Each structure stands twice: as C-alpha cells, then as structure tokens.
Amino acid sequence: MHKNLLLFVTFFIFIFSSKSQIISSELIDNALMKAKExxxxxxxxxxxxxxELSKKLEHQMTNETCKPLYNTSYVVVDIVLPENKAKTYFGSIDNRVKTNTKVKGFPFxxxxxxxxxxxxxxxxxxGNNIGYPTTKKKVNEFIKIVSKTSKLTERKLNIIANSLHIQNNEQLLSGK
Structure with a gap:
C-alpha cells in the first residue's frame, strides 16, 4: 500500500502546484484510510x-437517490481543477497507469x-473516456465498471442507470 501510495503522491508532485498537490494528496490519503476501515x-x-459534464457527474453521484448507492461501495473523492490547471492533465496519466490511454477530457x-x-x-x-456517460452505450459501460467494483445488486445498478438516462433525457429501453 505504501509503495503504491508513494508512487501516486509522486505523480501529483509533477502535476499540481504545491498547494493543490497537498490538498489532493491529503484527500486521497484520507479516502484510502477510510476505505480500508x-x-x-x-x-x-x-x-x-x-x-458542464463534470457538474452533471457530480450531481449524479450526490443526488439523494444515487449518493447512498455509491456510498455503499465507494469513498468518493471529488477533485475540482481550475480551468487553467486542466490542460496540464491531458496525456499525463499515461505513465501512472499501465495503459495506452491518455486523459482526453473531463470529468476523468x-x-x-x-x-x-x-x-x-x-x-x-x-480507450474512449466515459467521463460523464451521455449515451446509452456509455451508461452501459459505466454501469459495467460500477458492477465490477461495487456491492450493488442489479436492481440498484438499474436505479443508477435510470437516473443517468433521466438526467440525459433519454428513455431507458426495457430490453436493456
């Protein structure tokens, strides 16, 4: 844990100004401790x-219907970047994560x-950023990831999916 956390903190040193870096690292460090407990x-x-898509994802994860569902499996850390810092993130995750993908947009x-x-x-x-899932296909991808990493039942996953579709003004087809 300490090795991975050290690598993670080192990553932020190169990305953020020192004040932002300290705040972000503290948020993630505190979240990891809480998640462990x-x-x-x-x-x-x-x-x-x-x-706007960043705001939609934040709303999705904090609305009164979905927040308790997310909170059963996750400690959520919301890191808000000022507009002038966001551009420094494009491509920067590549060395931290063993993947060929790059930060292509927000939310990430x-x-x-x-x-x-x-x-x-x-x-x-x-390799496309799901970010805030704006289409039925992206909602399905998002739900697939949440399903793999959560303790949520299919019924609760459907509540999240329906909430996303409603927020996107899309109709959820009954046949998936």
Whole structure:
C-alpha cells in the first residue's frame, strides 16, 4: 500500500502546484484510510469547474437517490481543477497507469482498491473516456465498471442507470 501510495503522491508532485498537490494528496490519503476501515474502494473524480459534464457527474453521484448507492461501495473523492490547471492533465496519466490511454477530457475518474492499487478507470474498451456517460452505450459501460467494483445488486445498478438516462433525457429501453 505504501509503495503504491508513494508512487501516486509522486505523480501529483509533477502535476499540481504545491498547494493543490497537498490538498489532493491529503484527500486521497484520507479516502484510502477510510476505505480500508470500511472495506470499500475509492472513486477518484477529477472535474473542471466550468465543465458542464463534470457538474452533471457530480450531481449524479450526490443526488439523494444515487449518493447512498455509491456510498455503499465507494469513498468518493471529488477533485475540482481550475480551468487553467486542466490542460496540464491531458496525456499525463499515461505513465501512472499501465495503459495506452491518455486523459482526453473531463470529468476523468478512476477507482482504487483500499490499498491504493488501480482497479478501473473512465475508459471503455476502445480507450474512449466515459467521463460523464451521455449515451446509452456509455451508461452501459459505466454501469459495467460500477458492477465490477461495487456491492450493488442489479436492481440498484438499474436505479443508477435510470437516473443517468433521466438526467440525459433519454428513455431507458426495457430490453436493456
């Protein structure tokens, strides 16, 4: 855990100004401790202040219907980046995560186990950022990741999916 956490903190040293880095690292460090105590994963969400999709994902994860569902499996860390810092993230995750994908947009999120190991990130099988899932296909990809990393039943996963579809003004087809 300490080795992975040290690598993770080192990553932020190169990305953030020292004040932002300390705040972000503390948030994630505290979340990892809480996740360990509660046997949960950590859902780290990077969003940009001015990004509408970032705001939608935050709303999705904090609305009164879905927040309790997410909170059963995750300690959620919401890191808000000012607009002028966001551009420094594009491509920067590549060396931290063993993948060919790069940060391509916001919101960008990933899931850690309670030892600080990467489990999943906001990319579909084709390397496209799911971010806030705006289409039925992206909602399905998002739900697939949440299903793999949570303790949620199919009924509760459907509540989250329906909430996303409603927020997107899409109709959920009964046949999946």
């Amino acid at each position: 509660e046997n949960k994963y950590v859902f780290v969400n990077y969003r940009v202040e001015s990004c 999120w990933y899931i850690l186990d309670n030892d600080g190991n990467f489990i999943e990130m906001s990319y579909d099988a084709n």
